[in-house]
Amino acid sequence: MTDTVTARWTDHLAVPLFRNAYALVASGVLTTLLGLAFWALAARYYPAAEVGRASAAVSAMTMVAALLQLNLNSGLMRFLPDAGHAGRNLLLRAYGITTVTTTVGALVLVLVTEGNSFLADLGPDAWTFLLLFVLAVPVWSLFVMQDAALIGLRAAVYVPVENLIFAVAKLGLLVVLASWSTGGLLAAWILPAAVLIVPVTWLLLARLLPAYADRVGVVTRWGQVRTYLAQDFSGSFLETLTAAAVPIIVTWRLGLVENAYFYTSWVVLVGIEMVLNSIGSSLTVEGAHDRSALGGLRRSAGKLTALFVGVTVPAGLLAAPFLLGIIGPDYAEEGTTLFRLLLLGIPFRALVVLRLSAARVERRGSTIMAYQATYAVAMFGGCWIGLATLGIDAVGWVFLVVQLALAAVVLARRAWRSGGTRRSA
Numbered sequence: 001m002t003d004t005v006t007a008r009w010t011d012h013l014a015v016p017l018f019r020n021a022y023a024l025v026a027s028g029v030l031t032t033l034l035g036l037a038f039w040a041l042a043a044r045y046y047p048a049a050e051v052g053r054a055s056a057a058v059s060a061m062t063m064v065a066a067l068l069q070l071n072l073n074s075g076l077m078r079f080l081p082d083a084g085h086a087g088r089n090l091l092l093r094a095y096g097i098t099t100v101t102t103t104v105g106a107l108v109l110v111l112v113t114e115g116n117s118f119l120a121d122l123g124p125d126a127w128t129f130l131l132l133f134v135l136a137v138p139v140w141s142l143f144v145m146q147d148a149a150l151i152g153l154r155a156a157v158y159v160p161v162e163n164l165i166f167a168v169a170k171l172g173l174l175v176v177l178a179s180w181s182t183g184g185l186l187a188a189w190i191l192p193a194a195v196l197i198v199p200v201t202w203l204l205l206a207r208l209l210p211a212y213a214d215r216v217g218v219v220t221r222w223g224q225v226r227t228y229l230a231q232d233f234s235g236s237f238l239e240t241l242t243a244a245a246v247p248i249i250v251t252w253r254l255g256l257v258e259n260a261y262f263y264t265s266w267v268v269l270v271g272i273e274m275v276l277n278s279i280g281s282s283l284t285v286e287g288a289h290d291r292s293a294l295g296g297l298r299r300s301a302g303k304l305t306a307l308f309v310g311v312t313v314p315a316g317l318l319a320a321p322f323l324l325g326i327i328g329p330d331y332a333e334e335g336t337t338l339f340r341l342l343l344l345g346i347p348f349r350a351l352v353v354l355r356l357s358a359a360r361v362e363r364r365g366s367t368i369m370a371y372q373a374t375y376a377v378a379m380f381g382g383c384w385i386g387l388a389t390l391g392i393d394a395v396g397w398v399f400l401v402v403q404l405a406l407a408a409v410v411l412a413r414r415a416w417r418s419g420g421t422r423r424s425a
Contacts, residue, residue, distance in 0.1 A: 020156035021304055024278030027160035032271025034167035039264050040327040041171060042185055045178040048330075052256030054185030055263035056118035057133060059247040061190075064109055065141040066240030068101040073148035077281065080152040080212070087209045091149060095201075098145060099138045106137035118251060125182040132183055136190040143193040146200045151281055153208045162200060166192045238372035239356075242379050243270050246395060249380065253387040261334035262392040264327055269342045269399075272312060276350050279304050280357030298358055305350045316343045334392065341396025348400075348407035355410045371406060378402045 042051050072094040080087050110130050113119050119130070143166075150158050169192035177184035247266060251259040283301040316323075320339040324332040352371060359367045379398055386394030 020151065020154060021279045021282040021301070023156040023160055024151070024282060025275050025304070025308060027156075027163045028271060028275035028278050030160055031163050031167060031274060032268060034164075034171065035267050035271060036264065036323070036327075038167070038171055038174060038189075039267060041174055043260070043264075043327045043331065045175060046181055046185060048260045049256040050181050050185065052251060052258070052260035052263070053118045053182075054189070055267075056247055056251045056256070056259055057136075057186050058189060059244045059263075060109065060118065061106075061133065061137050061140050063241055063244035063248070064105045064137050065098075065102055065144065066237055066244060068105040069098045069141050069145065070101065071237065072098055073145055076145065077148045077152035080149055080209070081154070087212055088205060091204060091209065094145060095142060098141045102138040102141040103134065106134040110134060118248075118256070125180070129183045129186070132186055132190070136186060139190055139194045139197070142197050146197065146204065149204055150200075150208075153204070153212065155208050156282070158200075158203065162196060166196055169195075238369075238376040242372075242376045243273065246379060246383060249383050250387065250392060250395070253384065254391065258334075258392060261331055262338065262395065264324060264331055265335045265339040265342060265392075266395070268316070268323075268339065269346075272343075272346055273349065273353070275308060276305060276346075276353045277357075279308070280353045283354070283357045298354065301357070302354060305354060309347050309350050313343050313346050316340075337393050338396040341393065341400050345396075345400040345403040348403035351407040351410050352403065371409075375402055375406060378405075 039051065039055070042054065046054075076091065076094055080090060110119070110133060114130070147159050147162070150156055150162075170188045173188035173191060174185065177188050180187070247259055247263050250262045254262075279301050283297055317340055320336045320343075321332050324335050324339060352375075356368050356371060379395075379402060382398035382402070383395050386398060390397065
């Protein structure tokens with residue numbers, strides 16, 4: 001009996017979709033739990049205003065990286081396996097481009113917003129913090145880009161290992177740097193990422209890419225990559241921008257302390273979305289390898305997603321006050337309603353993520369753009385208006401309503417296509 005179960009699991013994990021998806025789900029769960037632990041520990045060692053500042057800085061860092069990576073993450077995931085001996089050049093060129101663009105972007109953001117939002121009231125540490133932020137943006141961009149390269153090369157099993165080391169290291173640094181209240185949290189976040197770039201880059205260049213070097217390169221010109229990036233850029237950027245910009249809007253409208261209460265719930269949502277996107281990324285990668293198998297891959301990804309959502313959402317709804325109470329009683333009091341509203345929107349978000357992942361395989365850039373633009377505009381507009389009257393709970397209500405509406409569109413279009421197929425038959 002045991003041998004039969006072991007054999008079934010071995011065969012199951014031999015399928016790249018499942019193997020990579022499980023690795024990325026594990027990475028997402030670890031990142032979410034240890035990320036929550038990071039902010040819980042931060043609340044013990046740092047004032048609430050500095051927790052709010054650091055969370056807004058991390059969001060701004062993520063936003064600039066998402067905009068000025070120029071969707072190279074998606075390009076690497078999609079094209080590295082097809083590049084043959086040109087893979088090394090493709091990766092290094094992506095590194096160079098994103099380092100330049102994100103550094104310039106960070107400098108511009110600092111010049112434009114200095115003295116406002118998370119850059120307000122920095123005191124004598126102002127220039128040190130500003131320099132740290134400017135350096136953090138390209139470092140974070142490269143750190144995230146490496147995960148995309150690992151996924152594209154079907155080496156997602158390394159991602160949870162990398163992210164576990166990153167999460168544990170930043171927890172330790174958080175305590176070590178507690179005496180530097182203004183910049184300690186941001187430094188604890190970015191220093192482990194900077195160190196990890198070196199061994200992961202070595203792994204990519206020396207071990208993983210050479211295994212693909214003998215393949216006949218389907219992608220031989222940078223222009224082929226640029227065309228794909230242009231098609232997919234807007235949707236991918238808007239998706240990441242929404243996650244990164246909402247905490248900045250909360251900070252702008254309600255202040256640093258309210259953002260601290262908000263961000264502890266938001267970081268859980270982002271972590272759950274990371275898991276959903278991880279399953280979707282596996283669907284995109286495997287669908288790109290075998291377009292004819294997309295239907296079956298989509299059903300398999302749907303089952304994995306349903307299992308994850310079916311466990312996570314009910315558990316989170318019940319445990320919300322306890323989880324936030326670990327951080328502090330004020331966080332539980334201020335954030336429990338928001339936490340639950342965000343979780344209620346997750347099943348609907350899961351439907352949308354699976355649709356967008358399949359659309360990437362099909363290269364339906366207009367479909368991706370339509371969904372993500374609607375999401376971004378509705379979230380930004382709804383939050384900007386609602387925060388003034390409902391406080392941080394407004395974000396939860398807007399997220400729930402927007403995801404419900406988008407999921408309804410996904411289901412309606414699926415029913416329409418199914419009806420059309422039956423009529424034509």
